[in-house]
Amino acid sequence: MKLAVTLKINGESYELLVEPKKTLLDVLREDLGLTGTKKGCDQGDCGACTVLLHGKPVNSCLVLAVEAAGQEITTVEGLAQGDRLHPLQESFIRHGAMQCGYCTPGMLLSAKALLDKNPHPSRREVKEAIAGNLCRCTGYVKIIDAILEVPK
Amino acid sequence: MKSFQYHAPHSLAEVCRLLLDHGVQARVLAGGTDLLVKIKQRIIEPEHLIALGRIEGLRYIRKDDKKIRIGALTPLQEIATSEVIRQKIPILAEAAEKVGSMQIRNRGTLGGNVCNASPAADTVPSLICLEATAAITGRGGERELPVEDLFVSPGKVNLQPGEIVTEIVVPVPNGNHKGIYLKLGRRKAMDIAIVGVGGLGCFEKGRFESIRIALASVAATPIRAKRAEEILKKQRVDSGRVLLAASEAASECQPISDVRGSASYREQMVKVLVEQAIRSIM
Numbered sequence: 001m002k003l004a005v006t007l008k009i010n011g012e013s014y015e016l017l018v019e020p021k022k023t024l025l026d027v028l029r030e031d032l033g034l035t036g037t038k039k040g041c042d043q044g045d046c047g048a049c050t051v052l053l054h055g056k057p058v059n060s061c062l063v064l065a066v067e068a069a070g071q072e073i074t075t076v077e078g079l080a081q082g083d084r085l086h087p088l089q090e091s092f093i094r095h096g097a098m099q100c101g102y103c104t105p106g107m108l109l110s111a112k113a114l115l116d117k118n119p120h121p122s123r124r125e126v127k128e129a130i131a132g133n134l135c136r137c138t139g140y141v142k143i144i145d146a147i148l149e150v151p152k
Numbered sequence: 153m154k155s156f157q158y159h160a161p162h163s164l165a166e167v168c169r170l171l172l173d174h175g176v177q178a179r180v181l182a183g184g185t186d187l188l189v190k191i192k193q194r195i196i197e198p199e200h201l202i203a204l205g206r207i208e209g210l211r212y213i214r215k216d217d218k219k220i221r222i223g224a225l226t227p228l229q230e231i232a233t234s235e236v237i238r239q240k241i242p243i244l245a246e247a248a249e250k251v252g253s254m255q256i257r258n259r260g261t262l263g264g265n266v267c268n269a270s271p272a273a274d275t276v277p278s279l280i281c282l283e284a285t286a287a288i289t290g291r292g293g294e295r296e297l298p299v300e301d302l303f304v305s306p307g308k309v310n311l312q313p314g315e316i317v318t319e320i321v322v323p324v325p326n327g328n329h330k331g332i333y334l335k336l337g338r339r340k341a342m343d344i345a346i347v348g349v350g351g352l353g354c355f356e357k358g359r360f361e362s363i364r365i366a367l368a369s370v371a372a373t374p375i376r377a378k379r380a381e382e383i384l385k386k387q388r389v390d391s392g393r394v395l396l397a398a399s400e401a402a403s404e405c406q407p408i409s410d411v412r413g414s415a416s417y418r419e420q421m422v423k424v425l426v427e428q429a430i431r432s433i434m
Contacts (some may be wrong), residue, residue, distance in 0.1 A: 001157075003158065019155065020155070020156060020157070020158030020201070021153045021154070021155050021156060021158075023188075042192065043189045043192055043193070044185055044188075044189060044252075044255070044256060045342065047253065047255055050255055053258070056229070056254075056258040057254050057255045057258060058255050058258050058259050059185075059255045059256065059259070062184050062185050062188045062189065062256075062259060063184065063259065064158070064181075064184065064188070064203075066158055066160075066203075067181075067184070067203060067205055110254065110255075113254075128254075128341070129254060131253050131254065131340065131341035131342060132252065132253020132254050132255045132256065132341065132342060133253075
């Protein structure tokens with residue numbers, strides 16, 4: 001039996017009917033067409049599905065959509081303001097911090113959460129912040145460089 | 153995932169009633185970082201999920217005179233970064249921040265880490281060293297149980313039908329105590345402990361006035377290394393005694409071989425890490 005839930009995503013409200021077992025990840029991608037958030041392992045190990053709940057990074061594959069009601073959800077689609085990219089996105093481009101791009105939305109959000117709380121992190125703090133985001137392509141160095149460059 | 157009925161009660165009484173009504177078909181949902189994984193992997197397939205998120209007053213860290221009380225629904229990241237925990241019982245913050253990743257710690261709760269009853273649970277050795285107790289609520293009322301006595305077997309806690317853990321209570325050790333939690337793993341994050349060692353003690357003038365050592369991932373439940381503790385207590389402790397205690401701790405564990413390590417490797421690593429832990433709190 002479906003349940004009614006209102007989700008606030010990137011500042012907008014969406015009213016939905018969802019099955020309780022549906023994860024926030026699946027609702028974002030399938031019900032709302034917000035495919036920026038990626039499905040990797042679907043069990044909280046890779047971080048590709050990272051979104052921010054009240055500014056805190058979580059694995060959306062482990063959050064039931066019905067549990068996310070009433071919380072401020074930020075996805076990668078919420079980073080750019082129209083045509084203006086977020087400084088993190090610009091830095092990632094400048095540094096070549098993407099290859100296939102699949103980990104990138106999760107990386108951006110974990111990084112945003114870090115910089116919002118700690119505007120001048122050390123290299124180590126950046127590594128700790130993205131420890132839950134796996135990348136199979138880049139070897140992480142350019143991602144870390146890109147994140148460290150933003151405060152400058 | 154297999155479908156389930158989702159309940160979002162607003163009171164503990166309702167939770168207990170739902171648990172009693174649905175028995176083994178029901179599971180409690182806190183942060184979901186263990187439960188939902190198990191459901192996705194078909195390890196369990198509950199028909200009813202009882203979500204705790206709408207119950208007020210289960211998420212807090214409070215210090216009164218001699219104790220720190222932590223609500224069962226407090227996320228691990230809050231515990232890892234809490235000023236009062238880092239100052240008074242840092243061994244618990246040290247353990248909490250080693251769980252999973254930021255994403256996991258922002259949802260996973262202390263009550264969940266404990267009640268999921270994995271022998272590898274990172275917060276448990278620290279809680280055992282700290283002599284923490286669990287406050288339990290059921291239809292019959294409330295009771296307290298030392299965290300050390302909560303574990304029956306992998307995945308099984310010592311709770312009656314209809315009971316849940318609502319709070320973890322930690323007596324604050326006196327200022328001369330030092331503690332450490334060591335987690336052996338192949339990565340610095342996102343790993344389940346191959347071996348976990350918690351040590352807490354008061355070392356003065358060459359002797360341990362008190363010492364507690366607890367081990368994760370090396371038995372069917374988290375365990376205390378009581379014989380190792382006895383070797384260290386109330387007499388002068390030199391290098392030889394430390395090694396003796398560490399060897400004894402290794403003989404107290406009953407590890408299995410699994411994908412993360414062989415039993416013999418775990419046994420050897422208990423000896424290494426217990427020695428390290430003891431030295432670091434001397």
